[in-house]
Amino acid sequence: MVTEHLGAARTPGRPRSEKAEKAIIDAAIDMIAEGTGVAELSIEAIAARAGVGKTTIYRRWSNKEDLVVDALATLKAPMPELEGKSVREDVIRYLAGMQQETHHRRTRCIMNIALSESERFPHLAERFREIAVKPRRDALRAVVQRGVDSGELRADVDVEVAMAALTGAMIFFTKWRENDDELPADLPERIADQILAGLLP
């Protein structure tokens, strides 16, 4: 965003249209959600889709990455409530939420960007992590930590590793599955129970 908010210094002349701004950002997000990579996003296509002149875009953002950063910033990620009675219950609910999200093309493609474009757009990736990843990570960390504190989990549990195992297992299933079979409906339970119980006899 380039708009200046210096005190109450309202500029003379016609004010910028908030509707146009929203249309631009929506168009950008939609195109990303449809699989267009950041590098292939064209200002012209965004403008056309938003029903907006290219000028209107260049007036606000000086380059594409700035636009995308602002677009991602508007994504409010809904989070499942994690105030259940047990760690197991909260973990299952968290994993089920993840699984649910992979059904939305929008979420999938946005996650792809976070996974793959971080090499080329570090600024973008950092912003994305802050907005979408961190809140979820914090929520899960709180659940595990609560379990450790309450004695429901072992005291020597490595919280970060536990989070990685839970989250990573679900990502692995949803992204690297060999065939396109439906995922089993009880996948969250199975992951949670097995990681909680461990593999040893």
Added chain:
Amino acid sequence: MVTEHLGAARTPGRPRSEKAEKAIIDAAIDMIAEGTGVAELSIEAIAARAGVGKTTIYRRWSNKEDLVVDALATLKAPMPELEGKSVREDVIRYLAGMQQETHHRRTRCIMNIALSESERFPHLAERFREIAVKPRRDALRAVVQRGVDSGELRADVDVEVAMAALTGAMIFFTKWRENDDELPADLPERIADQILAGLLP
């Protein structure tokens, strides 16, 4: 590859240069490894980098995806030997191998393609899974299955979930870490031990 190998039907005229073919494929792989997405790969750029005329490329592949598929097919993935004495040992070696690979930009970017371009290039993604993912997955599955059979692991272990937890945890650490700190050197051990032991008291 379009070259026909019908019996010993050697064609008249000048034979195709294997050197040119190798140069083309190397150039394509290099560009991918440098972060160029498949969609942005241009035949012209590949030709220039390979020191080859565009004609030489079009003579062999009719489209870009075919070329990339052939390029990926040349990637021989070195696999760690997993014939140790215990499941724990093999798992740690496997995870260490994964961690090692993330240090090579080449491997990282190619994994990115597998993760993110599968939506737009399903043919490509399938081929990649077959070449790079499946052998590793099979190796890890064998390790876990051996553990179950020998009694080293619980009999009711869900092998697929266990694999997902182990692999997913490492992927999660290497790709979604918040800061760019170095990963702890004993990460493979920590992941293996915690997933083997579980979280419950």
Added chain:
DNA sequence: TCGATACGCAACCGTCCCGTTTCGTAACCC
């Protein structure tokens, strides 16, 4: 009413890429 700014639209030129064709040369078999 007037000046200032934003708007959508269209056009501009330069760049990149595609897929094809043409050129002169090189390599192979008979």
Added chain:
DNA sequence: GGGTTACGAAACGGGACGGTTGCGTATCGA
């Protein structure tokens, strides 16, 4: 040597896109 095919280089027309500019209109404050 003659026939055939591949080679690298260059150029083609066509298209997409970038970033800029000018146009006529719309919307604000003074």
